[in-house]
Amino acid sequence: MNPSQKSIRTLASSLTAGLASSESLVEESLALIQKTRSLNMFTSVLDIRARERAKASDARRKAGKSIGPLDGIPIAIKDNMCLVDTKTTCGSHILENFVSPYTGTAVERLEAAGAVIVAKTNMDEFAMGSSNENSYFGPVVNPRYPELIPGGSSGGSAAAVAANCVPASLGSDTGGSIRQPAACCGVVGLKPTYGRISRYGLVAYASSLDQIGPLGNTVEDCAILLNALAGQDPHDNTTSDKAPEDFCAELARGVQGMRIGVPKEYFGEGLDPKIKTALLASLARLESEGAQIIEVHLPSVKYAISSYYIIATAEASSNLSRFDGVRYTHRAPTARTLNDLYCRSRSEGFGKEVQRRILLGSYVLSSGFYDAYYIQAQKVRRVITDDFNKAFELCDVIASPTLPGHPLKLGEGLSDPMTMYLSDIYTVSLNLAGLPGISVPCDEVDGLRVGMQLIGKPFGETSLLGVAAAVERTAKLS
Amino acid sequence: MLENKDIQKLAKLSRLEISDVDVESMKGHLEHMLAHLDELRSLDLSGVEPMTSVDEPVTVLRADVPGGCLSHELAFRNAPRVDNDHFVIPKVIG
Numbered sequence: 001m002n003p004s005q006k007s008i009r010t011l012a013s014s015l016t017a018g019l020a021s022s023e024s025l026v027e028e029s030l031a032l033i034q035k036t037r038s039l040n041m042f043t044s045v046l047d048i049r050a051r052e053r054a055k056a057s058d059a060r061r062k063a064g065k066s067i068g069p070l071d072g073i074p075i076a077i078k079d080n081m082c083l084v085d086t087k088t089t090c091g092s093h094i095l096e097n098f099v100s101p102y103t104g105t106a107v108e109r110l111e112a113a114g115a116v117i118v119a120k121t122n123m124d125e126f127a128m129g130s131s132n133e134n135s136y137f138g139p140v141v142n143p144r145y146p147e148l149i150p151g152g153s154s155g156g157s158a159a160a161v162a163a164n165c166v167p168a169s170l171g172s173d174t175g176g177s178i179r180q181p182a183a184c185c186g187v188v189g190l191k192p193t194y195g196r197i198s199r200y201g202l203v204a205y206a207s208s209l210d211q212i213g214p215l216g217n218t219v220e221d222c223a224i225l226l227n228a229l230a231g232q233d234p235h236d237n238t239t240s241d242k243a244p245e246d247f248c249a250e251l252a253r254g255v256q257g258m259r260i261g262v263p264k265e266y267f268g269e270g271l272d273p274k275i276k277t278a279l280l281a282s283l284a285r286l287e288s289e290g291a292q293i294i295e296v297h298l299p300s301v302k303y304a305i306s307s308y309y310i311i312a313t314a315e316a317s318s319n320l321s322r323f324d325g326v327r328y329t330h331r332a333p334t335a336r337t338l339n340d341l342y343c344r345s346r347s348e349g350f351g352k353e354v355q356r357r358i359l360l361g362s363y364v365l366s367s368g369f370y371d372a373y374y375i376q377a378q379k380v381r382r383v384i385t386d387d388f389n390k391a392f393e394l395c396d397v398i399a400s401p402t403l404p405g406h407p408l409k410l411g412e413g414l415s416d417p418m419t420m421y422l423s424d425i426y427t428v429s430l431n432l433a434g435l436p437g438i439s440v441p442c443d444e445v446d447g448l449r450v451g452m453q454l455i456g457k458p459f460g461e462t463s464l465l466g467v468a469a470a471v472e473r474t475a476k477l478s
Numbered sequence: 479m480l481e482n483k484d485i486q487k488l489a490k491l492s493r494l495e496i497s498d499v500d501v502e503s504m505k506g507h508l509e510h511m512l513a514h515l516d517e518l519r520s521l522d523l524s525g526v527e528p529m530t531s532v533d534e535p536v537t538v539l540r541a542d543v544p545g546g547c548l549s550h551e552l553a554f555r556n557a558p559r560v561d562n563d564h565f566v567i568p569k570v571i572g
Contacts, residue, residue: 101552194532208531234540238531241538306515317492324493326565331558338567339493347495355494356507359485362492363508364515376518378528385529418510434532458532 006167008221012069015061022054022061022072022116029074029118032165039141041159043079044087044120050074053116060114069224071114076160076169079120080127081212082201083107090203091125091135091153094323094330094349104201105233106170106212113228121156121169125351126320127177127205129153130423131413134353139410144186145448148407151181157215158185168216168225172202174209175308176402176427179439182215183402183451186441188468189215190222193459194434195240197226198233206315209308209431219440219468223247226461242459250466256290258467261395263298266426272405278443278450279401285474286467296391296398300383301429305421307384308428310364310377316354317361323349356417385433392457397467400426402439402451426453436461440471444478480505480512 014020030047057072080090082100089095124134132140132155142150143163150159154171158181171178173191182189190213197212214225226247232239287293325331325345332344364373413420430437439451456464485505489496550563559566
């Protein structure tokens with residue numbers, strides 16, 4: 001981490017030492033948000049609410065009742081998570097004026113841990129995109145590399161951390177939407193195991209794949225946030241009943257004796273040779289610290305993109321049917337019949353990419369194509385999951401690139417959405433298999449940070465974060 | 479190959495209104511996508527069970543106890559048109 005970058009740990013230390021107050025941290029955060037407005041990273045700034053909560057945090061601290069490392073720390077959340085009485089737009093015209101009637105579980109847990117939510121972040125509409133160019137509110141600019149995309153769909157969350165507006169943020173990841181923007185913006189992003197964090201209050205894109213997770217400047221900050229967010233929730237019956245653990249426990253463990261699997265399928269054709277060299281050099285540094293590097297095989301991951309886009313769009317076409325012009329904000333003013341109301345409200349409210357994905361989802365679910373596409377994709381999902389299970393018999397953690405190359409230039413992928421979809425080639429398979437994954441900056445190539453993706457066993461975040469911390473410690477960053 | 483009427487049928491199923499101008503670009507995009515997705519159709523996966531969701535965790539059910547829910551006021555707050563605790567829609571029966 002660059003010393004000028006914020007981290008939860010350093011800010012919490014300043015609070016404990018009395019060198020800062022939550023109010024001063026929040027004011028600093030709000031000032032930076034204001035100063036960087038041209039980067040379009042935020043959809044709402046919650047200044048009044050944040051100031052009140054910062055004041056309450058300072059009062060707790062003064063009374064000796066501080067809650068923990070997140071108490072008083074400014075955090076941003078992606079604008080597809082409900083926070084009561086604030087707008088949740090999902091980057092869409094159809095939800096432009098939607099005000100959350102309740103707070104989702106992950107956000108509630110964040111606030112219960114004392115965190116101060118200062119803003120909601122811009123995103124690809126309904127989390128559909130890999131560049132943040134699909135937002136109704138316009139694209140986000142990458143603070144580190146302004147000519148390149150910030151990644152998506154949690155591009156605002158990654159950019160907000162890279163720009164130092166907040167030390168950490170929350171994103172959501174359906175096919176790489178935390179890890180991919182983290183790599184584009186040169187920060188750390190963790191997608192936990194499916195079932196680790198409740199999605200209650202997260203606007204659904206593809207329910208069998210969606211997962212909430214943290215982004216930060218350090219691996220430790222992601223672990224601190226996961227400690228606050230993880231655990232069973234009666235409102236989301238896909239959450240695991242596994243007992244909570246301390247995700248910071250192995251951060252200093254090192255990699256002595258750890259077996260790191262390297263799938264040849266992820267280091268072959270399609271990967272930029274210079275990025276490959278940087279990743280292998282990073283793995284060599286881990287080897288010199290005692291890790292074993294083992295070749296593993298994931299023969300079916302080449303079908304992951306196809307399987308993912310069939311399953312995700314099928315689920316999206318169903319999930320987004322609730323936006324009908326009747327219950328949520330946007331309604332076509334001139335509709336004369338109920339069907340007309342549905343069709344016009346949705347066509348006016350959804351952007352082109354969302355409409356494309358809904359149409360594709362309807363196609364793969366329609367009579368005559370259901371077995372050939374949807375069921376076949378689910379079978380491929382099983383085979384890919386089996387590949388990972390077999391690989392994990394030989395290793396503890398799997399390493400791969402996060403991106404196949406440098407981030408695209410702004411506008412470069414808009415004319416051919418397939419090019420954009422293929423940028424998720426290394427990330428989507430984890431969502432299909434429900435595995436945890438983290439992207440960590442490990443080196444620089446052509447002056448740009450390179451993200452290494454580490455993949456863990458189901459519910460193996462503690463070990464995963466330990467290896468990620470070792471990658472971070474040995475990273476070659478300016 | 480898709481035809482314009484296929485796109486219009488999908489739009490109807492999806493409750494979307496696609497303009498004639500947009501039909502061509504939507505058709506092009508869908509054909510491009512399907513050409514890629516077709517790689518799955520030739521795979522022999524006859525013995526494989528479809529995976530509808532992640533195997534772990536097993537779905538955990540909460541106790542069947544009535545809990546808090548949204549008030550009428552909150553539930554209707556985002557509706558574009560409401561009348562006496564009802565969502566208002568265009569006339570359905572003539």
